[in-house]
Amino acid sequence: MAAAVQPRLAPAEAAALTRRITLASTCVAGLLVAIKAAVWAISGSVALLASAADSGLDLLASLLTFFAVRYAAAPPDAEHRFGHGKAEAFASLMQAGLVFASAALVGREAIHNLLEPHEVRQEGLAVAVMLVSTVMTAGLIAAQGYVLKRTSSVAVAGDRAHYATDLASNAVALLGIGATALMGWNGLDALAALVVTALLLWGAVSVFREAASQLMDRELPPAERARIVELVTADPSLTDVHQLRTRASGPYVHMQMHVDLDPALSLQQAHAAVVAAEKRILAEFPSADIIIHPDPRGAAEPHGGAFAETPLGKRGLNEDLRD
CATH class of the missing domain: 3.30.70.1350 (Cation efflux protein, cytoplasmic domain)
Structure with a gap:
């Protein structure tokens, strides 16, 4: 007896779901970038800067996904008899590249501030921003998880991997900022940013593997x-x-x-x-x-x-x- 398989949605229903979740993802990323950048300018926290940079590239990745899922849902035409579905996988590959770039920038800034620590200001405000970011990100991940169960969209899966990494990085940044405020050692903030870098690299590899599997025509489960x-x-x-x-x-x-x-x-x-x-x-x-x-x-x-x-x-x- 074969294992139970979740029935897939009709193309129109799947397209509607992916359009809505990618719009929500773009809006959340834009809001988080604005909040984190503003508070980083006040606090000077490198962990918050790392999280803001990550959210900035997530915004770009979400925009790519936003357009990719719409193009992928377009019906076949004279030049693409098998449809445009692989646009989602190409968008995921670009997402992976953006995450790698984000990890490199964050890691460079973290090492610089680890060698030359600087004071973190307005720690309470920075902590509040990270808490808000964590709650918003968790809500978006839950919504993306629901869509993935219904559509199996590789582009949404890549976007969700970004935000799952963000959720972990937010928690790490929150710990780093809180520890700096309580213990007074500014190096903890930079160490937290290094952990964020490692999480970003792990997320990028996961996104790349998923996109590559679809581009290489991997069999269904x-x-x-x-x-x-x-x-x-x-x-x-x-x-x-x-x-x-x-x-x-x-x-x-x-x-x-x-x-x-x-x-x-x-x-x-x-x-x-x-x-x-x-x-x-x-x-x-x-x-x-x-x-x-x-x-x-x-x-x-x-x-x-x-x-x-x-x-x-x-x-x-x-x-x-x-x-």
């Missing part, structure tokens, strides 16, 4: 692949799904497969069985682009091409579903 096979073979006239290939492209899912049918069926009967299988898949994967190639059971010739069946038969690409 095994549970979803198994569910596709289960939906196709719900009709006993369709058996032995093989050469199943799947990939995600932004809000869309592309899948192709071969399936065995009774060779005694007429062309019309075989077509009807395949169309019915496509409808079953679309009920749970409404954004899917599906190609099903019927083979006469027991009488099919091996297929050639760049991704031909292996000499071992119909294994290889489907071992994760059969073992």
Whole structure:
């Protein structure tokens, strides 16, 4: 029995959700940049400066995501027959680059202030700003988590990784500023900024890996692949799904497969069985682009091409579903 799979939303519903969450992300980032920059100018906290710089690049990343999800949801055209979904993955790659840049700038400033500590002013105000930032960021992450459960958007996932890192960095900066205020050692503020740098680097690597997986056409998770096979073979006239290939492209899912049918069926009967299988898949994967190639059971010739069946038969690409 295949594991339960969360049904995907129709393209229009998924696009509406991603548009709303990316708009919320952009607004939150803009507000945090303004607040942190203003209070940094008053307090001089390098930890707060690190957090403000991070939020500034998050604003740019959120703007990229804001436009990317809209472009990715555009329908196929004459030059992009598979749609524009990979725009989301490209946006995530740019997000990763921005986070790497943010980590470099923050790390440089932290090391400079660790070697030459300076006084942090208005610690109470800086602490208050970080508390507000932490609450706002936590709320946005919760909303993004809800959207991700429904859409699996790699662009929103990248944006959420930014803010998850922000949440951790806010907590670290808050500890650094608070420790500086209580203990009077300004170096703690710079050490907190170094920890923020490490968190930024970790977040950038995670975003890069997720985007690269989609750009490299990584298969859907095994549970979803198994569910596709289960939906196709719900009709006993369709058996032995093989050469199943799947990939995600932004809000869309592309899948192709071969399936065995009774060779005694007429062309019309075989077509009807395949169309019915496509409808079953679309009920749970409404954004899917599906190609099903019927083979006469027991009488099919091996297929050639760049991704031909292996000499071992119909294994290889489907071992994760059969073992």
